[in-house]
Amino acid sequence: MATLYSLVKESKNNPEALEEVIEMFGPKVSKAIAQTSANEKDDLSxxxxxxxxxxxxxxxxxxxxGFWEFKDKLSKRNSS
Known part of the structure; x- marks a missing residue:
């Protein structure tokens, strides 16, 4: 099974990889729309x-x- 990173990179030129990424996020999408009314679920999904x-x-x-760049950015944001 390919990693999410490699699938996202490949999905720039490959619709099947894009579809696989969307399938990977299927449970997250389902959970996000769980509180939505039944007639809105398909549209929101x-x-x-x-x-x-x-x-x-x-x-x-x-x-x-990278990690250190990210850490520095967070430090600057928190000190402001």
Missing amino acids: QELKILLMKCIQLYDLDNVP
Whole structure:
């Protein structure tokens, strides 16, 4: 089984990898819509999956900060 990172990277050019990522998030989507009324669940589920697809396509995997960069950013934010 491929990792989430590798699937997201591959999904930029491969619709099957994108579909697999969406399936991985299926339980999270289901839990998120559990409190929603029955007639809204399908629409909300579809909207969440569309948003997930957009986020995956826009996410820049090459510009992810390392641990120390992330720590410094949090320290600066907390000291402000």
